[in-house]
Amino acid sequence: MILNLGIGAPQYPQEFVDSESGPCLVVGGAACVWDDIRPFTADYGGKFGGKYDVICVNDIGMHFPGPVKHLYSNNVTFLKFWRDARRDQFCSTYGFIKHLHSNHKGHIFWPWPGSGTSSLGAVYTALALGYDKVILCGVPLDDSRHYFEPDWRISSFSKQVPLKGNGQIKYWAHAAQEIFQGKVTAQSGRLKELLNH
Numbered sequence: 001m002i003l004n005l006g007i008g009a010p011q012y013p014q015e016f017v018d019s020e021s022g023p024c025l026v027v028g029g030a031a032c033v034w035d036d037i038r039p040f041t042a043d044y045g046g047k048f049g050g051k052y053d054v055i056c057v058n059d060i061g062m063h064f065p066g067p068v069k070h071l072y073s074n075n076v077t078f079l080k081f082w083r084d085a086r087r088d089q090f091c092s093t094y095g096f097i098k099h100l101h102s103n104h105k106g107h108i109f110w111p112w113p114g115s116g117t118s119s120l121g122a123v124y125t126a127l128a129l130g131y132d133k134v135i136l137c138g139v140p141l142d143d144s145r146h147y148f149e150p151d152w153r154i155s156s157f158s159k160q161v162p163l164k165g166n167g168q169i170k171y172w173a174h175a176a177q178e179i180f181q182g183k184v185t186a187q188s189g190r191l192k193e194l195l196n197h
Helices: 033-040 058-062 076-084 088-094 117-129 170-178 189-195
Strands: 023-027 053-057 070-073 099-102 133-137 184-186
Touching: 023 033, 023 117, 033 133, 053 058, 053 117, 058 070, 058 076, 070 076, 070 117, 076 099, 099 117, 117 133, 117 170, 170 189, 184 189
Parallel strands: 023 053, 023 133, 053 070, 070 099, 133 184
Antiparallel strands: none
């Protein structure tokens, strides 16, 4: 799938375009991630099952309690370290993370703009890979803490991904209207308000 980003098809890594199918979860690192993924464990006795492929974003790839097929980050420097630091119990149970993706060269390179956080790049990657349903978990894009922080911490996503005049999240709102084609939903936060209508 060539996304409506003004990027020519030859710039995509051709061997990966439309190489996947079905639904996937894009999993970010907000504290709500555990509640967000819970509905996808219900049929498996509280464990994560295999109905959905998983694309983890950034450091949550180290701790996601299920199989992770793809890891994406705009911060290419840390991708290999996050993959290599994945908990042994998850690697022995589910296998290793198969593919590392970024909008910087060094791994599977996608020519995405860096706006809208690594999670937006992960969604673009999911769509270009061929997934027809993408569900965001742990990506509220509000100022809640990260999954590894104490409850008194906050993040700054409302500044990093500000609202524009019409009350929508700028880059995500554009993508929802021009690129997502109704294939992307979110489990929580500002993105749930924006995408689930």
